[in-house]
Structure formats: C-alpha cells, structure tokens
Amino acid sequence: MTAHDFDTVIDRRQVPTSKWDRYPDGVLAMWVADMDFPVAEPIAAALRDRLEHPVFGYGGPGPATLRDVIASDMQDLYGWSISPADVVFLPGVVPGFNQALKAVTQPGDRLVVETPVYPPILAAASNWDLARVDVPLRPVADGSSVNLDRLTDALGDAAAFLLCNPHNPTGRTRTRAELETIANACLASGAVIISDEIHCDIVYGSSKHVPIAALSPEVARRTVTLMAASKTYNIAGLKTAYAIIPDADLRRRFIGANLGMSEGANVLGLVATEAALRYGRSWKQALLSYLKANRDHLVTRLGQEIPEIRINAPEATYLAWLDCSALDLGDAYRFFLDKAKVAFNPGPSFGSDDQHVRLNFGCPRALLDDGIDRMVRALSQR
Ligand SMILES: Cc1ncc(COP(=O)(O)O)c(C=O)c1O
Known part of the structure; x- marks a missing residue:
C-alpha cells in the first residue's frame, strides 16, 4: 500500500x-x-516515533512547535495573522463550542443557528438553557444559500451565533460577502461568533474557505474559531482540536468555562496534528x-x-x-x-x-x- x-x-x-x-x-x-x-504515512511515522518514548503523562498546554505551525498555516492559507498564544488545545470541536457557549452566554439568552445543521450544533442550545433561534437556509436552484435577511434579523438580539462553515450537511462554503454581512450584524448586536470550521481544509475547485475571524481584527475580537486536523487527515479518534481566540479577555473566559470537562488534548493527537500540518x-x-x-x-x-x-x-x-x-x-x-x-x-x-x-x-x-x-x-x- x-x-x-x-x-x-x-x-x-x-x-x-x-x-x-x-x-x-x-x-x-x-x-x-x-x-x-x-x-497519511507522515502521521503514522510520527506516532510510531512517539510510541518509542515510554511515558504517556499529561501533555500540558500543547507544544509551542504546534502553535507555531498553526499560526503560520493561518497566515499562509488565509492571510490571517494570529499569535501562537491565541491557540487553545481541546479534545474536540464539539467540546469547544459547548465550552464557548458556557463562557459567553447566560441561561435564557438567544443562540442563532442555521438549519439544517450538524446535530451537536442543533443540540448545543439546550445544553446551556439557551433559546435556540433557527434560521433555515434558503433553497436556491443550485443548492441552499444563507438567508441573510432572516439571519441579520435574528442576530439583532442574540447573545451568540454558532456558525458552521464549511457547512455540514449541505457542503456549502460561505462567501466573503456573506460572512461580512453576518459579521457586521454580530458586531452591531454584540453577539459572539462561535465558528465551527472543522471542514475548512476540504474545499474543492475555485471555492475558498474564509475564516470569519480573518475578515478584520474587530471581528476576530468577537470570535472563537474552532478547527482541527481530524476531518481532513482522518484522525478524529485521536480527540484533538483547537480554538483560536485572539482576544485575551475572551480567551480567558473561554478557558475559565472549562469547568473540568474538556481539559487539554490527547498527547498522541497533538503529535498526529503537528505531523499532519507540517508534512501532510x-x-x-x-x-x-x-x-x-x-x-x-x-x-x-x-x-x-x-x-x-x-x-x-x-x-x-x-x-x-x-x-x-x-x-x-x-x-x-x-x-x-x-x-x-x-x-x-x-x-x-x-x-x-x-x-x-x-x-x-x-x-x-x-x-x-x-x-x-x-x-x-x-x-x-x-
Ligand atoms: C461541523 C462539525 N463539527 C464538529 C464535528 C466533530 O468534532 P469533534 O470530533 O472534534 O468534536 C464534526 C464531525 O463530523 C462536524 O461535522
């Protein structure tokens, strides 16, 4: 093989x-x-190499070398300038958006999601006693599209927006113009953007992924971006993902909302993620x-x-x-x-x-x- x-x-x-x-x-x-x-072979090789070391204790806040490669990838792939310190490692994107919701909402707040959507996104509001506001995607001849009018309306009095981009299940990527409208509505209302971008690497043809936080430093300050190598490199079972949170206060609140539920990432997952990003x-x-x-x-x-x-x-x-x-x-x-x-x-x-x-x-x-x-x-x- x-x-x-x-x-x-x-x-x-x-x-x-x-x-x-x-x-x-x-x-x-x-x-x-x-x-x-x-x-991928470079991931298998890195894991074999790590297995040669016989101790598998806690991994700490994650390797600086991995933070560096994530930061340089963001620059390289999306022209998004982040600092390695903005990265918080997690056992998964699902724990990540739940932790973010705990950090930025109070029970009874409104959370906007677009439907149809990945089931754990649909379920997240009830985990934190939030009022879920569904904005159905708009059927158009060639698929489904963001319903910008309804979305901007709904974001008007929302505490948070849980965005899924690229979108599961429709496979749509959001255009820069759509993201700008969404981001402006969130900036106007003060809604925090929690952006699940786990599928960001699997984009075809002329479509391009744009991280919503890359639109401007102002948008980045209100955004928790969630990514992982897990979908692209098929290593989801290694339970490793990361949040990128440039705003120090939002990052502190995010980390504080962990509540002992999703501390750190898997030591082998960190190795696999770094090998994927460096050599994959x-x-x-x-x-x-x-x-x-x-x-x-x-x-x-x-x-x-x-x-x-x-x-x-x-x-x-x-x-x-x-x-x-x-x-x-x-x-x-x-x-x-x-x-x-x-x-x-x-x-x-x-x-x-x-x-x-x-x-x-x-x-x-x-x-x-x-x-x-x-x-x-x-x-x-x-
Ligand atoms: C949009 C989306 N977010 C998150 C996940 C799962 O993330 P994790 O396994 O890192 O919790 C998936 C998996 O299918 C997904 O499609």
Whole structure:
C-alpha cells in the first residue's frame, strides 16, 4: 500500500469504530463523518516515533512547535495573522463550542443557528438553557444559500451565533460577502461568533474557505474559531482540536468555562496534528483530488440512474445532502437502511425532514459504487 492509496478497501470492523459497529454485517456504512482511508504515512511515522518514548503523562498546554505551525498555516492559507498564544488545545470541536457557549452566554439568552445543521450544533442550545433561534437556509436552484435577511434579523438580539462553515450537511462554503454581512450584524448586536470550521481544509475547485475571524481584527475580537486536523487527515479518534481566540479577555473566559470537562488534548493527537500540518500537504492534495472525483462520480451516477434525487455538488466536505422527496419513499433513511442495506444519516437529526439523508463519500470508489448500486437495486425492486 502506498502513502497515497485511497482505493484499497480496509476492513474496519476489525477494530472498534462508530461508523461500522452501529449496524450489522451486510450494511454499508455511509454515515458518520469519518473516512475509510488509512492515515497519511507522515502521521503514522510520527506516532510510531512517539510510541518509542515510554511515558504517556499529561501533555500540558500543547507544544509551542504546534502553535507555531498553526499560526503560520493561518497566515499562509488565509492571510490571517494570529499569535501562537491565541491557540487553545481541546479534545474536540464539539467540546469547544459547548465550552464557548458556557463562557459567553447566560441561561435564557438567544443562540442563532442555521438549519439544517450538524446535530451537536442543533443540540448545543439546550445544553446551556439557551433559546435556540433557527434560521433555515434558503433553497436556491443550485443548492441552499444563507438567508441573510432572516439571519441579520435574528442576530439583532442574540447573545451568540454558532456558525458552521464549511457547512455540514449541505457542503456549502460561505462567501466573503456573506460572512461580512453576518459579521457586521454580530458586531452591531454584540453577539459572539462561535465558528465551527472543522471542514475548512476540504474545499474543492475555485471555492475558498474564509475564516470569519480573518475578515478584520474587530471581528476576530468577537470570535472563537474552532478547527482541527481530524476531518481532513482522518484522525478524529485521536480527540484533538483547537480554538483560536485572539482576544485575551475572551480567551480567558473561554478557558475559565472549562469547568473540568474538556481539559487539554490527547498527547498522541497533538503529535498526529503537528505531523499532519507540517508534512501532510501532499497527502491532502491527493485526498482532495480523490474526494472531488468521488463527488463528481456520485453526482453523475445519481443524475443518470436516480434522477429523482436532488443533489447539489458540495463545494466542501465529503458529505452530500440528498433530497429524496420526489421518490416518495416515506422515511428515506429507513427505506435505504432496510431495503438497500446502506446506512446514511437521517434528515431529521439535522433539523430537516425524513425526505433528506446525508451520504458520506469519503471512502474508496468501490464502496461508493457499491452504495449507489444498492440504492438503484432497492429502488428498482419497489
Ligand atoms: C461541523 C462539525 N463539527 C464538529 C464535528 C466533530 O468534532 P469533534 O470530533 O472534534 O468534536 C464534526 C464531525 O463530523 C462536524 O461535522
């Protein structure tokens, strides 16, 4: 197997995994957002090297070398100037946005989210007794778009906005102009921006990721940005992410809201993250080409073989949001699970309806084809 082999199908049921353990043998797992690819060789090498050292005690606030590479990546990739001290390491992005909400809100405050959205974002308001204000994305011919009017209205009296960009499940990236409007509304109302940018590296074609905090120092002062190498490099099980919080007071409040629940990151995850950011770029480029080809293959095959399914080629992420309403399947997730033996994520878990499912195409092409074949077969046997 070469370092850039994305075609080999690996039997993941040999080790415990969320993705493959949830459903019985015979069901193809195309749900939770991790990929079925082996880790990049530089990451494996760095982990092997670290394992040579026999002590695995607490890792402290995280290595200065990793802070430096994060800061230089922000400059390099987004023209965003941050200081290494702005970085706070965390066991995950989900703990990160919950900690941020605890830091900047009081029970009863209003939290704005856009729907449909990643389930833990949907759930976050109730964790902290906040009033959730849903702003549905606007359906447009080529997908879904930010509903700027409703969003700016909702942000008017909100304590915080939990942004997901790139967006899970639609795979949309927000344009600079959209982000500027959102940021201006937050600056006007005083809402804190908590920006989940975990998918920021997986962006295709001419689309570009813009961290909302990179718009201006003024926006950065009101923003907690959450990132990780975990989606791009498929190391989510190593439980390591980071917040970037340039404002010292906001950072202090964020750290103070930890309350013993999400202290520090995993020592192996920190090693893997640094190896990914330092030495993983060529693997990442190869991954992006493979994923883009998977995306195009999926869109083409569904267009030809199940044209009733509405799908917009995602600009980012390895997730596709399928609108199955024209098929009249009842509960689309149930239909595909029971009749096709393919497990997707159900639309209602994102705050949508049961006519939508989310498909994960971060897998070898053979598995993707198997999934589409199963769908086609189940539909033809109805
Ligand atoms: C938008 C988004 N945020 C966060 C996560 C998970 O983050 P973590 O595992 O670092 O808590 C995911 C995983 O799918 C995601 O899609």
